[in-house]
Amino acid sequence: MSQSAVLAELVDVELEVHRPVYTRILHPLTLRVGRSTSLAVVGPSGAGKTTLAAILGALQPPSGGTYHFAGANIADLSRKESARFRNLNIGFVFQNANLIDERSAWRNVAIALTDPTLERRAVEQRCREALADVGLQAIADREAALLSGGERQRVAIARAMVKNPLMVIADEPTGALDQTTGRDVLALLYGVTARGATLVIVSHDPYAASLAASSVSLVDGRIAE
Amino acid sequence: MANATADAYLSMTSRPVRTVAMIAGILLAVASTSAAVLIADTQQAQIDLRFDAQRSGHVMIQARAPQPQGFTPEAVRQIEGLSVASEAGELSIWRESVPVASSPFTSAQSVPLVVASASGLEASGTSPVAGARLDTIDLMPAPNAVVWIGATLARRLGIRDRLQSVWIHGRSFTVAGWLQNDSGFEYINNSVVMSSATGRQHYGNGDLVRLLVKVRPGSASAVGEFAMSTLDPTGQQMLADVTPPDGEVLRANVAADVRRVGIGLGMFVGLVGMVAVANTLSMAVQQRTRELGLRSAMGFSRARIGSLILLESAMAGLVAALMGAALAHLGAYLWSASQGWEIIINPLLAPTVVAAGTFFSVLGGIVPAYRAASVSPLTAMRS
Incomplete structure (x- = not known):
């Protein structure tokens, strides 16, 4: 993979925690993730998949190693800088969609548009377009609590994509869905690469992983050969 | 800011029960403070009205028609003869302001010119500091050019010796x-005082011609009525009872005490309201950990994130304070109307309590805001 094609590069990245007891969650690992492609992170429970996704998404700083994203060092960012980095570059799709139940679908999408200078109308317009991209334009005003599991996950995808991030990180995005709905959601998720984003998908589901351009398997915090 | 405000507004309106719980404390605090102060002010005015006459130790009768001869000595003696009255005599403010100087060449001071009898001065509690006895003021033959001056004015003019002269006009x-x-x-301390004969000789009719009667507290109203009918049975002198409210300092202190009780009560409830805001917001932060993550x-x-919580507490405080102030004004108005009182409203009260309510609400939101700001982004992934 040429250097220009690399979006994220982790070199000897590791994660240790000292409380409540010393635990090494990730052993030093090196990983390159390309631009506009997809990477599946697979492995058994407790292997460190979600931790790796959290480091890639700058939710968790590594305790060792270097992490470069689009050429910039991410590992040493302050909490404020990390927030800004996530705001500009990363979209997240979580297993349970993580919607605010009392708000409408489009207002849930609007949570991702944190730029305070954006006008309300522009925000709403962009959110409705993002929902249209996932086929939910008709229920943009419906309260999230009234949406089905599949619809909620599609709203989450719209929320992840509304700011046109360089990377979308999906952590077990189909874990709570039935097979048919899950496959619809996966189709949408993998579609983000066509719009220039890189998809990192963490999943137990072999089918979900099989759709990825590449995959990495973790076992006990190490990349399995 | 508009987006943040809209965000905070949405958070509040989407969880109305929690919002009501949050604003209840501040609303109660503002309402109770405002109502207590409003009712205290109104009630104090009523107390003043009803008790002024009874509380006074003096009766003051003022003539609205010119009095070239002064009050009839016989009538004054009749008033003095009342068992509840003691001294009675003239204590008129002849001119509100006259220029007085210690020499023709020094600058003059503008001071009141008082015309009084010895009894009038005694009734007012005035005593001589130096010089002639008070009763000599009634013995001054007309024409004369003799005056007494207040002790403060004497100091201001630098007069140290009796029989020194002052220049008036x-x-x-x-x-x-x-x-x-x-x-x-106390205005006598800074006045020029002369006898009735001297005043009328040099200055003609007086501005505020008054008779002062010292009375037993509680009898001022009755003595006032008797004095007016005795002094002017035909009503030609157009007399008026202008008895001054006695103990003005005491009255002001009582009013301030009543207000302080109201403000103290309000602050206590305000503290409870602030704790309620902090408690409700803390619970809300706990419930919203996933959302904040x-x-x-x-x-x-x-x-x-911290600002969002603070903005919510500020908005809740502002709404609560506005509602509380409106509720208090309405309640105080209805209460006053039911009592037949005219409500006294201090125009500064409403803006003050609204500002204070908002401030205390924000104060109560600080700790929850800090806790909210500390929620890790990993919470979103783990929840």
Whole structure:
């Protein structure tokens, strides 16, 4: 993979925690993730998949190693800088969609548009377009609590994509869905690469992983050969 | 800011029960403070109205028609003869302001010119500090040019010796002595005082011609009525009872005490309200950990998440304070109307309590805001 094609590069990245007891969650690992492609992170429970996704998404700083994203060092960012980095570059799709139940679908999408200078109308317009991209334009005003599991996950995808991030990180995005709905959601998720984003998908589901351009398997915090 | 406000507004309106719980404390605090102060002010005005006459130790009768001869000595003696009255005599403010100087060449001071009898001065509690006795004021043959001056004025003019002269309107008067009053007629300390004959001789009719009667507390109203009918049975002199409210300092202190009780009560309830805001917001932060973690994961900075909670507490405080102030004014108005009182409203009260209510609400939101800002973005991934 040429250097220009690399979006994220982790070199000897590791994660240790000292409380409540010393635990090494990730052993030093090196990983390159390309631009506009997809990477599946697979492995058994407790292997460190979600931790790796959290480091890639700058939710968790590594305790060792270097992490470069689009050429910039991410590992040493302050909490404020990390927030800004996530705001500009990363979209997240979580297993349970993580919607605010009392708000409408489009207002849930609007949570991702944190730029305070954006006008309300522009925000709403962009959110409705993002929902249209996932086929939910008709229920943009419906309260999230009234949406089905599949619809909620599609709203989450719209929320992840509304700011046109360089990377979308999906952590077990189909874990709570039935097979048919899950496959619809996966189709949408993998579609983000066509719009220039890189998809990192963490999943137990072999089918979900099989759709990825590449995959990495973790076992006990190490990349399995 | 508009987006943040809209965000906070949405958070509040989407969880109305929690919002009501949050604003209840501040609303109660503002309402109770405002109502207590409003009712205290109104009630104090009523107390003043009803008790002024009864509380006074003096009766003051003022003639609205010119009095070239003064009050009839016979009538004054009849008033003095009442068992509840003691001294009675003239204590008129002949001119509100006359120029007085210690020499023709020094600058003059503008002071009141008082015309009084010895009994009038005694009734007011005025005593001589130096010079001639008070009763000599009634013995001054007309024409004369003799005056007494208040002790403060004597100091201001630099007069230290009796029989020194002062110049009033450029005319020389001999100072017979100086006077001191600490009994509610302190304006005498800074006045020129002369006899009735002297005043009428040099200045004609007086501006505020008054008879002062010292009475037993509680009898002022009755003595006032008797005095007016005795002094002017035909009503030609157009007399009016202008009895001054006695103990003005005491009255002001009582009013301030009543207000302080109201404000103290309100502050106590305000403290409870602030704790309620802090408690409700803390619970809300606990319940919203997932949402706050999500916001953090989406790129909200800690400051912005904390600001969101503070903005919510400020908005809740503002709404609660506005509602509380309106409720208090309405309640106080209805209460006053039911009592037949005219409500007294201090125009500064409403803006003050609204500002204070908002401030205390924000104060109560600080700790929850800090806790909210500390929610890790990883919460979103783990929840």
